[in-house]
Amino acid sequence: MGNTMENIDTSTQHEVKTVKEVFDTTSPFFEQMKIKVFPATSHTPVVRHFKFKESSLTRLMLWAAAANLPAGFFGAEMKRNMYTYGPSGCGKTRLVEAFASRTGRPMFREQCSKETTLSDLFGSWKLCGKDQGMKWVYGKVCQWAKTPNAILLLDEWDQVPADVAMGLNGVLDGAPIHLDQTDEIIKIAPGCMIMATGNTNGRGSAGGQGGSAAIYKGTQKMNFANQDRFNVMFETYLTEEEEIDLLKSETRANPLAAKAMASLAAKIRANFIGLNEDAGANGMAFQFTITTRNVLNWSMNFSLLTQMGKRPEDAYVEALRMTVLDFASKDEASAILATWSTIMGTTSQP
Template sequence: MGNTMELIDTSAPIAIKNAKEVFETTSPFFDKMQTKIFPATQHTPSVGRFKFKESSLTRLILWAAAANLPAAMFGAEMKRNMYTYGPSGCGKTRLVEAFAARTGRSLFREQCSKETTLSDLFGSWKLCGKDQGMTWVYGKVCQWAMQPNSILLLDEWDQVPADVAMGLNGVLDGAPIHLDQTGEIIKIAPGCMIMATGNTNGRGSAGGQGGSAAVYKGTQKMNFANQDRFNVMFETYLSEEEEADLLVSETKASPLAAKAMASLAAKIRANFIGLNEDAGAGGMAFQFTITTRNVLNWSMNFNLLTQMGKKVEDAYVEALRMTVLDFAPKDEAAAILSTWSTIMGNP
């Protein structure tokens, strides 16, 4: 038989709170909306400040509601899985982590790649010491299925070979998991949810929205039968104003510095997203962008360099280079530095 997991009873919520308070949103759409809070476990992530967009939060709450629908709510079967795609570093994974953190849900994250196998997902026999011999170790899919109201996060799902993805179709439909290796049948616990993320729309592009397979090497075209089991959500970068606010709150940047950094990031992304068209469109993809993660690190590196005594104007450039810019092709790096000079008012 397979090994056991230590489970906390998360079958019932410990509180029902106002969604506006839970997700710290000012949108009046959520004024009268309630959301369930579940007991946190060792698998519940801890996420600090996060700004939920109204459209994204609406779909996340709908996604959670679908996972707990009464059997007789509709005559038809409702999709209970979500696929979120968008450009690199725009916060797709953190969005799911923040939602789990706010609601107390356990999160089981599988980092996918073209090497991912069904054994990685479901589990395998492993040698766990000379005295223990071979022990069955559950994969993330089985761990998730046994924890009520938990989230299975399949990161970079558009990297997974189609035949492996198809092996998850039964789980996506809510069917029990049959482990032939151990003889177990695992019934998916109530309220369990599945989120997959990717850089493309599952068809090798992102509909002209900055997710061309020409940039994201290794992406696969999803089998349509697998893709058809997901609802979909497109995520992109924060607006300049939102990102400037984030830089001030998370990196102690001055408002002026935060505004300048957010402005450069927005201009770089406009080129990256605008020039990454659908596969086969005939255009050459812009090869460089700056993610939210990198903007935050640019600001923190700048802060430390100025504390070390670096001149402010030099610290900006050095911090940008060491954070990300030296990854860029020379011509693109030169263009970006020229744009930065313009933003800072230098000749």
């Protein structure tokens, strides 16, 4: 008989706060809504600034509600897991980290790849020094399952081989974890939640507008039985106005500089084949894009270069090249710099 580990929820201490207060939203939809906020642990991410879109926050709240429903609340079984996909660098992982940070939930992140194995996820025997010998080391899935109110983040889930993903189906259903190697049974702790992320929709498309998944090397079509256990959320880049606000608040960019940078990012993304089916309809189709992460770094590199004494017009280009543009092909880089020149000619000098 295996050793059954009963996980007792010892972290029931929590505050109940309004969603508007916790997530700093002004949307009337959340006016009367409340959420539990737990004491932060060493596994709780720290994200100080993040702006939640109403559509994203709505699905996150539904995800949290479904994951914490008592057994038998509905007659039918409700899906309790979320798969979030979208283009590289649009903030999928940051979204989950910010949600965990605001609610105090511990988070266990597994960085997945085509090399990921079930041993990576659940654990394995490891040699821990000549005096200790072989020791069982729990993987992130088991660590998560033993931690009440925790979030398991399966990053780049569409990279995982189908047979490995199928090995997690029982966990996605909420079933106890059976570790044959240790003759142990781990019951999933109360309040635990699962989020997976990827660049594709799991069916060969990379975007809500029919972008090509070929740009994301190593991604695979998900087994339908595995995919069917997730609700889904599509995330994409910020709008120009949202990105302008982010640049001003996070990098102290002046309004005109922020506007010019956000404008270039939007134009590049419109022609990115990994996001749009008709990429290139209004210019060259790019296998390259500029992510939100890189827009922020462009602005910060620009700021440092100007403080070093570089002329602003040169600092913009040098910072752009250093941050991301030198990854592009020669033709793509030339087209992007031509677009930047046009923007600077039609925008007052920042």
